Amino acid sequence: MIKVMLAEDMHMVRGALVALLNLETDIQVVAEVANGNEILPTAQRHLPDVAVIDIDLPGMDGLTAAGEMHARLPACRTLILTSLGRPGTLRRALSAKVGGFILKDAPSRELADAIRGVAVGRRVIDSQLALAAWDTQDCPLTPREVEVLRLASDGTEVVEIAARLFLTAGTVRNYLTTVATKLNARNRVDAIRIAKDSGWL
Numbered sequence: 001m002i003k004v005m006l007a008e009d010m011h012m013v014r015g016a017l018v019a020l021l022n023l024e025t026d027i028q029v030v031a032e033v034a035n036g037n038e039i040l041p042t043a044q045r046h047l048p049d050v051a052v053i054d055i056d057l058p059g060m061d062g063l064t065a066a067g068e069m070h071a072r073l074p075a076c077r078t079l080i081l082t083s084l085g086r087p088g089t090l091r092r093a094l095s096a097k098v099g100g101f102i103l104k105d106a107p108s109r110e111l112a113d114a115i116r117g118v119a120v121g122r123r124v125i126d127s128q129l130a131l132a133a134w135d136t137q138d139c140p141l142t143p144r145e146v147e148v149l150r151l152a153s154d155g156t157e158v159v160e161i162a163a164r165l166f167l168t169a170g171t172v173r174n175y176l177t178t179v180a181t182k183l184n185a186r187n188r189v190d191a192i193r194i195a196k197d198s199g200w201l
Contacts (some may be wrong), residue, residue: 002119005031005048007039007065008081009057013104017052020108027115036060040068043076049119050099052111055082067096077118081111092199100124139200140182148175150201153192 004021006029008014018029031046033039037059043051051069055062066078079100080093093101099118102110103126117124139146144165151161158176162169176188185191195201 002027002050002115003030003046003048004028004115005033005039005043005046005051005076007033007036007051007053007057007062009034009054017111021112021115024112027112034058036062036065039065040072043069043073047073048076050077050079050115052079052081052115054104055080055093063092063096063098066093066098070097077121079114079118079124102126139195139198141179141195141200145175145179145182146195146200148172149179149192149195152176152188153196153201 004027006014006017006021008017011034014032014034018032021027021029030048031042033042034057036057039051039053039060051066053062053066057065060068062080062082066080069076069078077099078097079102080098081102081104083104099121100114100123102114102124106114106126114124141149147165148161151164152158156164158169158172161167162172165172167175176191179185179195180188180191183191183194185194192201
């Protein structure tokens with residue numbers, strides 16, 4: 001029996017997924033959470049074989065949580081479930097060492113098969129998304145530039161970003177200017193849009 005933990009913040013979607021997965025004779029949902037911050041502690045209590053994680057969760061996002069799971073509970077495989085079929089997002093998922101990445105609109109049979117594949121150590125990726133990722137460019141931003149832009153995208157002011165990252169406000173402004181230049185963006189808002197559309201944030 002494959003023990004599964006499901007992390008999905010939309011109650012109706014989560015309930016439907018739990019019901020569908022529990023119809024499978026070899027899969028059992030042993031835990032479910034609605035917040036990214038609950039993923040690791042819940043997994044440590046229930047020790048699932050596979051964690052199916054929505055990429056967009058309140059609290060810690062799904063990819064960050066998957067990275068933590070890989071580092072602290074490596075026996076549990078992770079499968080990212082997303083409505084965002086962006087090649088850049090797939091690249092981020094792969095760098096977080098996820099076992100699989102499939103779209104929410106995939107048929108339920110594909111989800112069950114993906115869970116089975118991930119449980120035995122295979123990497124399961126939506127084929128169309130994999131092809132698109134093959135053709136796209138890598139993120140031109142440094143990890144620090146991505147970090148600054150992510151904070152800016154949350155509406156964090158320059159002074160607060162500087163305080164959080166132990167930088168000066170001038171350095172943060174320089175980072176944001178460099179980001180806009182690298183992305184050929186008109187301004188900070190345009191840079192955030194480009195980075196999000198590319199799956200880099």
